[in-house]
Structures are given as C-alpha cells and as structure tokens.
Amino acid sequence: MTAGHLANLPGACPVSAYARQVSSAQAHPHGSRVAARDHCLSLARAVDRPTGAARYGRMFPGLAPLGTDPQLLMRAGVDGGICDAAVALDSLDPSRDDATEAAGWPFFGQLIAHDITADRSPIMGGVDPEALRNARAPKLNLEMLYSDGPIGSPYLYDIADPAKFLLGPDGGDVQRNVQGVALIGDPRNDSHLFALTLHIALLRAHNRIVDRLREAGVPDRDIFDKARITLTWHYQWIVVHDFLPRLVGTELVEQVLAEGGRWFAPPAGQAYIPLEFADAAFRYGHGQIRHTYQLADGGSTVPLFPDLVGFGPVAADRRLDLAQVFDLPGHPPAQRAKRLDGRLAASLIGLPEQVTGAVDTEAYRSLAVRDLLRGDTTALPSGEAVARLLGSEPLSAGELAQDWPQGTPLWFYILKEAEHRGDGDRLGPVGGRIVAEVLIGLMRADTVSYLSLEPDWQPNLPAAGPSFGMADLLTLGFDGVPTA
Numbered sequence: 001m002t003a004g005h006l007a008n009l010p011g012a013c014p015v016s017a018y019a020r021q022v023s024s025a026q027a028h029p030h031g032s033r034v035a036a037r038d039h040c041l042s043l044a045r046a047v048d049r050p051t052g053a054a055r056y057g058r059m060f061p062g063l064a065p066l067g068t069d070p071q072l073l074m075r076a077g078v079d080g081g082i083c084d085a086a087v088a089l090d091s092l093d094p095s096r097d098d099a100t101e102a103a104g105w106p107f108f109g110q111l112i113a114h115d116i117t118a119d120r121s122p123i124m125g126g127v128d129p130e131a132l133r134n135a136r137a138p139k140l141n142l143e144m145l146y147s148d149g150p151i152g153s154p155y156l157y158d159i160a161d162p163a164k165f166l167l168g169p170d171g172g173d174v175q176r177n178v179q180g181v182a183l184i185g186d187p188r189n190d191s192h193l194f195a196l197t198l199h200i201a202l203l204r205a206h207n208r209i210v211d212r213l214r215e216a217g218v219p220d221r222d223i224f225d226k227a228r229i230t231l232t233w234h235y236q237w238i239v240v241h242d243f244l245p246r247l248v249g250t251e252l253v254e255q256v257l258a259e260g261g262r263w264f265a266p267p268a269g270q271a272y273i274p275l276e277f278a279d280a281a282f283r284y285g286h287g288q289i290r291h292t293y294q295l296a297d298g299g300s301t302v303p304l305f306p307d308l309v310g311f312g313p314v315a316a317d318r319r320l321d322l323a324q325v326f327d328l329p330g331h332p333p334a335q336r337a338k339r340l341d342g343r344l345a346a347s348l349i350g351l352p353e354q355v356t357g358a359v360d361t362e363a364y365r366s367l368a369v370r371d372l373l374r375g376d377t378t379a380l381p382s383g384e385a386v387a388r389l390l391g392s393e394p395l396s397a398g399e400l401a402q403d404w405p406q407g408t409p410l411w412f413y414i415l416k417e418a419e420h421r422g423d424g425d426r427l428g429p430v431g432g433r434i435v436a437e438v439l440i441g442l443m444r445a446d447t448v449s450y451l452s453l454e455p456d457w458q459p460n461l462p463a464a465g466p467s468f469g470m471a472d473l474l475t476l477g478f479d480g481v482p483t484a
Contacts, residue, residue, distance in 0.1 A: 059274035065379035077368030085343035098336040100425040104325035106285030107194040138271040144186035163224040165203040193308040201477035233450040242469040248432035261437035271445035280410035281434035288337040303347040339424035342415040383413020392429040
C-alpha cells in the first residue's frame with residue numbers, strides 16, 4: 001500500500017467523512033509548522049465527552065448481588081491463598097504454566113481498559129455503585145494517547161511539528177518533566193515497562209503515519225486529524241480481528257458481529273461501561289501475568305513487580321524488546337502468557353507501594369484481594385447466576401476447587417471457567433460473552449468508529465501477512481528503531 005493510497009482511502013481520510021458536520025476550520029500558527037485544526041472541530045472533541053463523567057451500568061440488572069464475607073475474600077487473595085500461584089509453582093512443570101498466546105496480549109488488554117475506563121473510587125468504604133463515574137469516554141478512541149490534542153494538550157506534542165507526538169531524547173521513552181514524571185495522556189500507562197513500551201509504540205506509529213500522509217501530499221492542516229483516525233481505526237480493527245479472536249474465539253466474535261449483542265447493545269451515543277465487564281471479566285489479564293519476563297534476547301529474567309515498576313525514566317539498558325512478548329516477523333517466537341487458572345503471580349499478590357500507594361490493610365497489596373473486594377463493593381452477581389442466565393452449565397465444585405458458600409465471585413469464576421472451558425488459553429462462555437459484547441457494543445455505539453461509519457472498511461497500512469494485525473502496528477511504530 002503506497003502513501004498515496006493511504007491518503008485517498010476513506011478510513012484514512014476522516015475530514016471528508018465529516019465535511020457535512022463542519023464547514024471550515026481556522027489554521028493556527030504553532031512552532032515552525034501549521035498546527036492541527038482547532039480541537040473544537042476535531043473528530044474526538046472534548047465537548048463530545050460526557051458532562052461530568054460517564055456512568056457505569058449493569059449488563060445483567062435482574063441478577064441479585066452475590067454478597068460475600070470480605071474476610072473470606074481476603075483470605076482467598078492473600079499470600080498463601082487460593083489465588084496465589086506461588087503455592088502451586090513448585091509442583092508445576094514450568095512449561096505447563098504457559099498459555100498458547102504471546103505474553104504481550106494481556107498488556108494490550110490493559111491499555112484497552114485504560115482507554116475506556118478510569119474509575120478513581122476507593123476499593124472499600126461506602127461506595128454507591130450507582131454513583132460511580134467513569135472519567136473516560138466509553139469509546140475505543142485512543143483518548144489515553146491523544147488527550148485533548150495539540151491545542152488542548154500541547155505538552156504532548158512537538159512544538160516544531162505539532163501533528164506529531166513529542167518523545168524522549170532518543171525516542172525510547174516518553175518526554176518527562178525535571179522530576180521524571182511522564183508527560184503522557186494517561187499516567188497509568190507509565191505504571192510498568194510493558195504498558196509504557198506499548199504506549200510508546202502507539203505514539204511512534206502515529207508519527208510514522210504522519211510521515212506517510214505527508215509523502216502522499218496531504219495538506220498540513222489536515223494531517224493530525226487524518227493520522228489520528230487512521231491509527232484509531234487500525235487499533236479498533238486489531239481489537240475486533242486480532243485481540244478478541246485470541247481471547248474469546250473467532251466463532252463468538254463473528255456471532256456478535258453478525259447478530260449484535262444479546263445482553264449489551266447500547267444505542268448510538270449512549271454507551272456505558274457494565275460493572276460486570278469492568279470489575280470482573282476484563283480483569284482476566286491479571287491471571288495471564290507471567291512469574292518472570294526476559295526483556296531482551298539473552299538477558300536475565302525478572303518479575304513484573306518490583307523490578308519493572310514505572311513512574312520514572314527508562315534506562316537505555318532496561319528497555320523492552322517487543323519481540324520478547326509479541327510474535328513479530330523475522331523473530332523467534334515470543335514468551336507466552338501465563339495460563340488462566342485462577343492464580344496470580346507472586347509479584348501481583350504483593351504489589352509495591354509505588355503501585356498501590358499507602359494502604360491501611362496489608363491485604364490490599366494483593367491484586368487478587370483488590371479484584372475480589374471490588375466485585376463485592378460493586379454488588380456483582382455470582383458467576384453461577386450469570387452462567388445460568390446465559391444458558392451455560394455452571395462450573396462444578398471440583399472445577400472451582402474452592403467452597404464458596406453463597407456462590408462464586410464473578411471475577412474468580414471467569415478465571416476458573418477459562419481454565420476448564422477454555423483450556424487456560426481463552427475465556428469461557430461467561431467471560432467471553434461479556435468481553436466480546438461490550439467491546440464490540442462500545443464501538444457500535446460510537447458514531448465515529450469504523451464499525452459505525454464503514455463496517456466493511458479494511459486496514460490500509462502495510463501488513464506482513466494477509467490481514468493487518470498487532471505485529472504490523474508494532475513493526476510500524478518501531479520500524480528501524482532498536483528497542484533494547
């Protein structure tokens with residue numbers, strides 16, 4: 001695909017698709033180049049965000065809350081509990097702990113979560129689930145990357161070329177202030193090396209798209225909008241056609257695309273985030289974090305925390321080669337994700353204070369405890385209740401390997417369902433249905449997503465194989481740039 005083709009395809013040329021909505025735009029001088037059009041005319045305007053903050057909602061409003069003794073939840077999630085993978089690690093053949101998919105996919109899932117949700121309410125303490133607010137627009141629109149664009153968030157962009165993101169001095173880190181704090185669209189993407197490296201790859205992909213559009217002769221005043229929608233639509237395509245099939249299976253994805261959501265199908269412009277998704281199903285990735293990672297070929301292996309915690313400059317000798325966690329063309333197979341089995345790696349059972357902040361109860365350092373308590377606080381139903389509603393045979397007591405007197409917390413149920421109904425590689429009927437319907441439903445409710453505007457659209461950026469995928473996006477972002 002040539003640069004000229006990129007400029008002329010409708011999915012890569014958003015301004016023409018919106019000509020009916022805006023009549024003209026005033027160019028603004030900024031640095032040595034013309035800035036992007038005023039953000040009030042951007043495809044993702046701040047005015048289009050929810051007033052206040054977006055509400056959460058319920059996917060299965062007719063189901064009663066489970067309600068579990070918090071002490072039981074904490075015992076399950078702390079060091080030595082049923083969610084602690086270290087308990088079984090000594091007796092487990094290391095190769096049996098590897099899943100089929102590459103180790104980077106749960107981190108991509110984390111970026112998707114950051115793109116559509118930002119809930120800053122406490123874990124415990126009188127939170128009314130109906131009063132929860134989402135600080136993100138419930139759209140897969142890369143708001144975590146672009147924030148308010150070159151006009152509203154100029155510190156993210158290159159003053160000499162505001163259509164491009166500003167990177168660190170050698171392009172291997174984001175720009176930081178004098179205290180090392182990241183200048184970034186979402187500070188959560190600086191929490192550890194994997195999220196940060198993927199964030200940088202997206203920044204670099206945007207900048208490369210800007211170059212390609214210029215090569216195609218696109219006027220500077222249109223470059224930023226065209227580059228943004230090009231990257232956003234390719235990202236959305238990856239979610240639908242690469243990420244979801246690996247996570248829930250191609251058959252379910254095709255069914256939801258063809259028939260729509262049975263349980264989640266918000267009208268256009270009325271999207272919300274179901275609590276069953278945010279506080280249970282889409283926390284599946286915590287169970288896919290490996291015990292240790294190799295950052296570069298031949299390097300030593302280290303756990304995610306505390307070794308790879310972020311919130312500071314990334315040393316040149318501590319960077320991640322993305323070929324270590326994604327299968328990229330011309331490289332050996334990457335490390336694999338951990339199998340889904342209801343257990344979390346030790347580095348997540350004892351999170352460092354840089355991640356959790358100061359806690360009153362030591363148990364809150366466990367991500368498993370936080371996930372279990374979160375589901376209880378937001379009054380989620382049991383996994384068995386959701387399974388019965390969906391027409392799926394609930395897991396047996398033997399499959400759950402834990403006695404939950406009133407029913408199984410939805411988050412834990414989904415992980416065990418993945419172990420027994422998805423061979424540890426993908427989500428089962430309950431988790432898969434929730435995730436597939438929500439992600440596809442959010443895109444269909446977004447009036448400027450490719451699924452809404454051009455559902456038959458096809459990617460037009462270069463692809464190594466027959467279909468554009470995550471590997472192509474990462475290759476574009478780090479084309480010719482050493483990552484380690």
